[in-house]
Amino acid sequence: MQCINCKDSSLEPKELETGLIVAACPKCEGTLVSLMNYRYWLDKTHGHINNESLSDSDLPAEIASARSCPKCSRIMTKYQVGPTSDHQLDLCASCDEAWLDKGEWQLLKKLDLHGKLPKIFTEAWQRNIRKARHEAALDERYEKLIGETDFAQVKTFKCWLYQHPLKDQIKQFLVIAPE
Numbered sequence: 001m002q003c004i005n006c007k008d009s010s011l012e013p014k015e016l017e018t019g020l021i022v023a024a025c026p027k028c029e030g031t032l033v034s035l036m037n038y039r040y041w042l043d044k045t046h047g048h049i050n051n052e053s054l055s056d057s058d059l060p061a062e063i064a065s066a067r068s069c070p071k072c073s074r075i076m077t078k079y080q081v082g083p084t085s086d087h088q089l090d091l092c093a094s095c096d097e098a099w100l101d102k103g104e105w106q107l108l109k110k111l112d113l114h115g116k117l118p119k120i121f122t123e124a125w126q127r128n129i130r131k132a133r134h135e136a137a138l139d140e141r142y143e144k145l146i147g148e149t150d151f152a153q154v155k156t157f158k159c160w161l162y163q164h165p166l167k168d169q170i171k172q173f174l175v176i177a178p179e
Contacts, residue, residue, distance in 0.1 A: 001070040029102035071095045083132035
């Protein structure tokens with residue numbers, strides 16, 4: 001199999017973690033992870049590994065273009081890692097193989113997602129990321145609109161309100177109460 005980044009380099013077996021064998025490119029250090037092997041490894045180790053430190057300079061720039069699976073040549077789908085990360089992982093749904101660029105495994109470990117790799121590729125995970133990003137954008141918008149101090153107070157009140165057993169009555173009072 002050829003590397004999907006380098007094109008002229010063959011993927012070679014490599015131990016990503018103790019007991020987790022992947023196909024790795026010796027040039028760009030990208031890895032093709034079989035999710036079947038990953039699940040077996042996770043069951044055996046329960047995801048216990050040493051977390052290494054990772055600086056943002058260790059991560060490559062995200063590649064926006066579509067990639068072809070090195071095994072079957074089908075287009076791989078991109079999945080967001082999390083709401084605070086711009087990185088995406090590529091998955092071939094046909095082969096059940098994920099491509100990790102250099103540094104992305106360390107990023108998953110840093111974000112404590114190394115034990116949740118298959119979950120990243122689910123619709124529920126992606127929906128939660130979209131929801132969290134939408135909420136963060138709304139918070140940012142309202143913070144700019146009403147100011148940092150007032151927004152902090154409103155947010156505190158909102159959290160209290162939505163946990164209160166009489167929240168519907170309180171919201172009704174706020175809407176119809178005269179000033």
